[in-house]
Amino acid sequence: MKKERYARLALLGYFVLLVAAFVFTRMDSLVGYRQEMQWYLEYYGWLPHNYVPFQTIGLYLSQLPSTIALRNLFGNILVLLPFGVLLPWGFARFRRFGPFLGVCALFCVGLEVFQRLTLTGTFDVDDIILGFIGCLAGFLVFQGLYKMYHT
Numbered sequence: 001m002k003k004e005r006y007a008r009l010a011l012l013g014y015f016v017l018l019v020a021a022f023v024f025t026r027m028d029s030l031v032g033y034r035q036e037m038q039w040y041l042e043y044y045g046w047l048p049h050n051y052v053p054f055q056t057i058g059l060y061l062s063q064l065p066s067t068i069a070l071r072n073l074f075g076n077i078l079v080l081l082p083f084g085v086l087l088p089w090g091f092a093r094f095r096r097f098g099p100f101l102g103v104c105a106l107f108c109v110g111l112e113v114f115q116r117l118t119l120t121g122t123f124d125v126d127d128i129i130l131g132f133i134g135c136l137a138g139f140l141v142f143q144g145l146y147k148m149y150h151t
Contacts, residue, residue, distance in 0.1 A: 049122055080107075084137060
């Protein structure tokens with residue numbers, strides 16, 4: 001029980017760091033970016049987006065070993081890896097694969113919807129896919145550690 005409390009605090013800290021990183025890494029360009037999104041919306045009538053699975057991922061894979069491609073591919077995976085570890089660590093009901101998948105999917109989609117609603121990023125289904133891969137990788141890490149310490 002005590003370990004779950006620490007995991008929940010760590011999960012809360014992770015959320016705070018995620019929000020802080022999101023805000024502070026975009027603070028310099030956020031006003032300009034929002035103006036660009038507003039212009040795009042007024043001029044074209046819609047915001048930039050990608051609803052085609054693997055379109056952006058394919059583009060980045062074709063640009064490897066570019067730093068930008070590596071940062072976008074692995075950054076989207078690594079940023080959600082801690083969520084995949086901390087969620088089942090802090091909440092026993094998410095140690096089962098089904099419930100974990102549901103929350104992970106909602107979280108990944110929620111991040112993209114948040115970006116769209118706040119005009120702080122574009123909606124990209126490939127970011128959902130990469131974030132989901134990160135969550136799953138974290139879940140596998142958790143499962144390995146859990147088996148190592150509980151068998």
